[in-house]
Amino acid sequence: MKEKRTLMLPGPTPIPEHARQAGAQKIIGHREKECEDLLREVTEGLKYVFQTENDVLALTCSGTGGLEASIANTLSKGDKVLVLCTGAFGERYATIAERYGIDVERMNFPWGEAVDVTRVEKRLEEDTTDEIKAILMTHNETSTGVINHPQPLGELAEQYNCLLLVDAVSSLGGIELKTDEWGVDVVVTSSQKALMTPPGLCLVSVSPKALKAGEDSDLPKFYWSFKRAKDRYDRDTQTPSTPALSTLYVLREVLAEIREEGLENVFRRHKVVAKAIRQAVQALGLDVLVKDEKIASKTVTAIKLPTEIEFTILRQRLKDEHNVYVTGSKGKLKGDYFRIGHLGNVSRTDVLATISALELVLQKEGLEVELGTGLQAAQKVFLEEERR
Numbered sequence: 001m002k003e004k005r006t007l008m009l010p011g012p013t014p015i016p017e018h019a020r021q022a023g024a025q026k027i028i029g030h031r032e033k034e035c036e037d038l039l040r041e042v043t044e045g046l047k048y049v050f051q052t053e054n055d056v057l058a059l060t061c062s063g064t065g066g067l068e069a070s071i072a073n074t075l076s077k078g079d080k081v082l083v084l085c086t087g088a089f090g091e092r093y094a095t096i097a098e099r100y101g102i103d104v105e106r107m108n109f110p111w112g113e114a115v116d117v118t119r120v121e122k123r124l125e126e127d128t129t130d131e132i133k134a135i136l137m138t139h140n141e142t143s144t145g146v147i148n149h150p151q152p153l154g155e156l157a158e159q160y161n162c163l164l165l166v167d168a169v170s171s172l173g174g175i176e177l178k179t180d181e182w183g184v185d186v187v188v189t190s191s192q193k194a195l196m197t198p199p200g201l202c203l204v205s206v207s208p209k210a211l212k213a214g215e216d217s218d219l220p221k222f223y224w225s226f227k228r229a230k231d232r233y234d235r236d237t238q239t240p241s242t243p244a245l246s247t248l249y250v251l252r253e254v255l256a257e258i259r260e261e262g263l264e265n266v267f268r269r270h271k272v273v274a275k276a277i278r279q280a281v282q283a284l285g286l287d288v289l290v291k292d293e294k295i296a297s298k299t300v301t302a303i304k305l306p307t308e309i310e311f312t313i314l315r316q317r318l319k320d321e322h323n324v325y326v327t328g329s330k331g332k333l334k335g336d337y338f339r340i341g342h343l344g345n346v347s348r349t350d351v352l353a354t355i356s357a358l359e360l361v362l363q364k365e366g367l368e369v370e371l372g373t374g375l376q377a378a379q380k381v382f383l384e385e386e387r388r
C-alpha cells in the first residue's frame, strides 16, 4: 500500500516513472563529454519551458538558493527594491533581500488577493529619482494559491528602467510564463515542483539587462555567482562545481516529455485539474480562499478547514487511511486552511482519489457530506473538457 502514495503537495511532486528510473543511471564524471551533452540538452529543454532565449543556469540547490542568487547577482548594498507581498513567499523574498543589506520597501496586498498593478504603477511614478532598482514578485503565491500576472509588471519595469525578478518556484511548467515576451529579467524555479523532478536543482533564467546590472553588483557571491556559471557553461558546457547529476538525468527525461506533450497542453492540463479540485471541494460545501477564478492558482488550492475538524486529524486520516498527502497553511492562514497541490505529474485519477478520500474522512469526522458530491463535480469538469 505504501507504494500507492498520492502526493498532493505543492512540492515535492510525484515523478513520472520512466524519468524516475533515469535517476538511477550510473554516475559519470562531471567534466566528461557525456555530462556536457546532458547539461546542453537540459539547458535547451529549459529554454523551451521558460520561453526564453536568455541564459538559463542550473544551480545545485533548492528554490530558496535561487532567490538568494537573484538578489546577490543583480543588486548592490543599499539599493532600493519594491517587493510585492501577497503571502508567505513574497515575505520570504523580502527577508532574503534585507539580509543582503538591500533597502526593501514591501508593498503588501491582502492574502488571497493578487498584486494591484495600479498601486505599483503609482509608486513607480512617484519615484522621480529612479531610486527603485528592481521589483521582486512571486508569480504563484503558494501560501494562498494566487497567481500574480508578471506581464504588466514587466511593462512597468521596462518603462521605469528597473529589473523584474520573479519567483516562479511553484509555477514554471504549470502556469504560463513568457519570460522574454513579458520582459522578465530573472525567473527562478526549482526541480521538485511542476518540473516533476527530485529536489536538488534550481533553474534560473537571466536577461542581458540583469547580467549588465550584475557587472556593478557589490554583494558577495561565489557559489551563487551567475557570472561563474555562465562563463563556465559558455566556455565548455559545464558547471563551476559538481552538479546534481542524478537530478539532471531525471530532468532531461521530464523536459523531453514536456516538449512532446507541448506547453499549451501542459498548461491546459493544469487548468482542468485545478478547476476539478475547486469545483469538487466547493460542491462539498468547503470554502476556497481565492474566490476569483481569474487569479486562482492552477497548481495549488487553499481550502478553509471546516470548524469540526483539526488539520492534524484531517492530514493524518487522509494519509493513514488513503495514502493521500495534503499540506497545511503558512503564516497567518496556519490552522485555518489546508492546501492541495496539483502540479506536475498529477492525473485526473489522483484528483478523484483525493476527493473520494476527503469525502470519506469528512463524513467519518461527522460532517454532513453526501458521498459522491465532490466526485461528481470533478467528473463533470473532466467531461466538459473532453467535449471541448
Ligand SMILES: Cc1ncc(COP(=O)(O)O)c(C=O)c1O
Pocket: 010, 011, 062, 063, 064, 065, 089, 138, 140, 141, 142, 167, 168, 169, 170, 190
Ligand atoms: C513560491 C515559492 N517560493 C520559494 C519556495 C522555496 O523553495 P525551496 O523549498 O525549493 O527552497 C517555495 C516552496 O514551496 C515556493 O512555493
